[in-house]
Amino acid sequence: MRTQVGIIGAGPAGLLLSHLLHLRGIDSVVLEARSRDYVERRVRAGVLEHPTAELLREVGLGARMDLEGMVHHGISLRFDGADHRIGFDELLGRSITVYGQQEVVKDLIAARLEAGGELLFEVSEVAVHGLTSDRPAITFTDAEGRPRELACAVIAGCDGFHGVSRQAIPETALTVHEHEYPFAWLGILAEAPPVREELIYTHHERGFALYSMRSPELTRLYLQVDPDEEIESWPDDRIWTELHARLALGGESGLHEGPLREKGISTMRSFVASPLRYGRLFLAGDAAHIVPPTGAKGMNLAVGDVHLLARALERLLLHNESDLVESYSDTALRRVWRAEHFSWFMTSMLHRFPGNDPFQRQLQLAQLRYTAESTAAATSLAENYVGLPFS
Incomplete structure (x- = not known):
């Protein structure tokens, strides 16, 4: 098997990256350890930031979200025996949308399959190779038990906190910040x-x-x-x-x-690994960082990562220019650390x-x-x- 971008993980990060690359004319293959039914039913985050909802609309994924999602114009902080509303519309003129992560995943899977995208579920024994070469590869066992190898130009690790991608990076090449x-x-x-x-x-x-x-x-x-x-x-x-x-x-x-x-x-926990790149392996989403859920940032950070990464890979693979992949980690981490601080602030203030x-x-x-x-x-x-x- 051969593709331009091998993507490990069929959560929001991996699926959206595959969709964004497809819109740019770049081929990808998505590998997922779980079944399609499992990932479509897995209940996780439900708050979509304004930029996330806007991006989904921009890339043709907003129809069901706009039909079934619930637009919220504020939140309440309840303390001292009363509600104290923070009105987003009045303060900013923007809003959030409550639409479950599993619904975003369903929309992404449907869009990728309709476009002929290759999504391989129930794979096992996934391993990455040749990360510092220009010919990286992913080996795995497919759902039928056959050993396979996927040759690619780039690997995107979107396989979550416990996935194989970050673990494949030598400890000496990674700095980890963590708070329990x-x-x-x-x-x-x-x-x-x-x-x-x-x-x-x-x-x-x-x-x-x-x-x-x-x-x-x-x-x-x-x-x-x-x-x-x-x-x-x-x-x-x-x-x-x-x-x-x-x-x-x-x-x-x-x-x-x-x-x-x-x-x-x-x-x-709060967790950040840096840099988000090792050779031809790029980390995105929970593979690179975790936030406490108090700030509603987890899925939105993953979307922000792949929004940047898709642009960087387009520049690299279609134009042979490496400036955006070189700056990907630093650029993404600026937003990540802002969200880490906000999530810590909300958590510390309320618990x-x-x-x-x-x-x-x-x-x-x-x-x-x-x-x-x-x-x-x-x-x-x-x-x-x-x-x-x-x-």
Whole structure:
């Protein structure tokens, strides 16, 4: 097998990169360890920044998003027993769109298959070779158990935090920055209609809670829990009781309860590996960086990465000019670190830290009050939440 760009990973980063390259006349093959059904059902992020939604429309992927996605014009910070709304439209004239990552993946897969794109699911034993040569290759075993080799000009590692791409880079060639948070999120997807049209970020003495949604029929809710908690310790009744307690205003939460389609506990970390390039291997998305979900940046950072990378690979493969691939890592990391800081800021401001230090709690409340009362502070939060330009 031979192609111009071998892409490892069929998440939003890998699929969108393949689509953007196709629009530029560049061939690619996407390899994915999971089945198509799995990646289309895997529920992840749901907030699309303004630049992400605009890019999807620009490249012909916005029709279903505009039909089914929910446009949000602000969020609420809930503390001191009240909601404090940050209005994106009033402050910036821009908005976000709630549209599940799995729906973006479905749209991308459909678009690639319609265009004749090659997507190979359920591959295994993936390994990369010749990264510092001009003839890199990917070996793998296909879904039928046959050993295969894919020769390519460039390899894009879009295979997530635990994928093979970053692990193939020598430790001496990579700098890693990592921060572990002393709490986790318990998330549920409930068959219950949302009771609000916008997200609510709650700072509560019992711990953080987030109210969000995925559709007019599905509510997405999160609770801060200890990182060593087991999901078996959280039966449905306990989850709803805690959600009602943390989201209550005037003694009532207003939440609709419903059957849980899924529930799970996710640890929280900040992680950045640099540079995002080693020879002919380029990293994008979660393969290169992780953010805590408080800032809603994960999928949007992946989109920003491949937006840059597609332009850089076009310049390299069609015009034999290497300036954009040389600057890809530095350019992408500027946006990544801004998002890392914003996600850390939101996380630190809203969560209850171990020990519940009263001094730290007063600092958090002071920041929340300033953000809610100051137009400048609210605008800064809105600008980062809605999304900074890709360029």
